[in-house]
């Protein structure tokens with residue numbers, strides 16, 4: 026099979042399903058009408074325009090699956106998440122994300138209610154599914170890890186940590202985008218996973234209150250990584266699958282939420298990630314597109330692999346049934362419809378270099394070896410001095426021996442205690458011994474006891490570590506295997522039945538289409554009146570269709586119009602910001618220096634940031650040095666002096682200017698002799714714990730009296746008086 030064929034074989038489209046929730050009590054009370062109707066057999070959803078005239082036909086969309094308001098959570102799980110979780114257990118990456126307007130049931134679909142159990146959503150059902158499968162897979166070792174993050178206003182927060190520290194995105198060639206310092210926890214069963222979900226939810230609510238935000242305006246990603254190690258022909262074979270469970274922020278267009286001022290800006294920012302998600306989807310399905318704007322938002326960077334990458338993805342689009350949501354419902358369905366055409370190419374992640382299960386296995390083997398080498402064949406502890414002799418007779422890596430050792434340790438502890446007491450007694454009773462001798466013996470005995478105690482403690486520590494590590498590696502058994510096989514067979518049969526039904530549906534549709542066509546061709550009119558009647562009917566239907574298309578065009582124009590408006594607003598903001606930066610650069614940074622700085626800057630692809638070598642020696646960072654730890658500063662002091670001196674020779678980015686009659690001059694060019702002193706002083710400043718803080722905007726140069734510019738400690742200050750004004754570029758009044 027060629028590489029291209031292999032690649033095509035892995036290709037599969039993003040699966041898109043739509044779920045409509047029931048009318049809620051408030052909507053019923055308000056007398057709202059239902060305009061959304063679902064036909065799960067045909068995978069269709071139709072929406073009637075409440076403002077359209079009677080001739081306007083409902084808009085019909087077809088998806089991989091559609092779910093009616095009454096659908097059970099279990100049915101949703103079986104049809105959406107089940108196959109993805111099965112794939113993740115095999116070593117594929119999987120993503121399930123919920124999209125839709127606020128209040129349409131995204132959280133209900135993803136999380137549901139804890140009790141009663143039948144209301145549990147996709148995430149808790151995933152937990153049970155994973156551990157049921159693991160327990161039913163004997164002879165395979167598994168390691169499960171979890172992380173939970175929130176993305177709000179383009180900032181990432183760890184939901185499994187109490188502090189609301191912002192986290193950064195990083196990119197590693199080969200392994201893709203990851204969140205630096207995001208905490209990950211090893212999990213042993215579904216209860217632990219549930220605890221993490223609850224913990225994250227609590228932190229999300231607390232964080233939302235602290236930041237005066239509403240959780241429905243943030244996105245959350247709950248990630249479960251499953252590593253498995255199978256033994257194939259005596260060799261270990263590792264596979265790693267990662268499952269992302271994503272609850273997106275409400276997709277409603279923010280201009281409709283009546284937010285104003287800073288709230289609107291924040292809302293636009295939040296929507297920006299969803300707009301970018303939409304743009305990414307559009308680019309992925311547009312054969313002419315040459316660029317996919319993943320980098321335009323953190324959300325799309327995090328979901329990069331899920332859209333067009335190495336992941337099996339399911340999108341659950343949620344809609345409300347009521348008339349007043351018509352516009353948003355149509356917008357959600359269009360968004361979802363576009364996503365249907367995205368092609369992913371998922372493959373099993375085999376033997377990744379950084380698999381944690383391999384590190385665990387190696388560490389466990391090492392611990393077992395250490396422990397086994399310190400016991401003899403009967404499980405007796407061998408003291409250090411005797412190890413060499415004993416190592417010859419024992420077999421390393423003996424599980425039985427480790428168990429034996431555990432029992433022996435307990436037993437020996439009490440025996441030694443007794444022995445020690447009796448020996449002390451014996452010595453004390455021995456009247457013939459001189460006091461000195463007695464003391465010596467006692468001391469020897471105590472030393473021996475201390476050595477043995479240390480050895481025992483060491484072994485206990487190793488045992489505990491070994492037990493802990495072994496607990497993390499989970500393994501199934503044969504009893505559960507039978508039940509799991511039955512369950513899988515049943516699900517497979519159900520899926521096959523569904524596929525057969527789909528095929529039959531498609532064939533029936535095709536037959537009907539052909540029949541209609543044949544009827545049309547063969548139609549013979551018995552009278553002119555009949556022909557006129559029939560043609561009028563057809564014209565009416567065509568007019569209805571025309572009106573529907575016109576309506577759709579208007580809606581599309583409105584939809585894209587408001588998207589463009591938002592993008593333009595963002596562009597205006599960015600331009601304003603750019604103008605400010607340009608103004609500062611133009612008037613306060615001399616052109617030559619700017620050029621030098623631009624030349625020195627290096628773009629770091631991995632961090633997606635511009636950087637300077639030795640940036641820690643640049644002015645702004647030096648001012649922050651007081652926050653650094655004293656210890657770190659001391660160590661760096663000598664290093665910094667040397668660096669500064671070295672950089673002084675080459676020209677470094679930490680440049681201060683003196684504005685003189687001749688224009689801006691590098692401060693250090695004035696007195697070369699002072700340069701050396703300054704380097705030491707500068708490094709000292711870095712290492713000094715306390716340092717007078719400069720006010721924001723006050724540059725390091727403002728502490729020195731400069732020609733024409735006086736420090737605030739001196740009575741004279743800078744005025745706009747042109748006589749006092751130096752002719753340096755930065756301080757010249759603008760003509």
Ligand SMILES: Nc1ncnc2c1ncn2[C@@H]1O[C@H](COP(=O)(O)OP(=O)(O)OP(=O)(O)O)[C@@H](O)[C@H]1O
Pocket residue numbers: 045046047049094125126127128129130131132133134240241273274275343
């Ligand atoms: N299919 C459903 N059946 C019954 N109740 C539902 C269904 N979907 C949603 N609900 C109820 O509707 C309300 C809103 O749902 P939910 O909080 O899941 O919406 P959401 O889309 O996550 O909103 P947000 O974007 O604000 O987080 C909840 O009370 C939920 O229990």
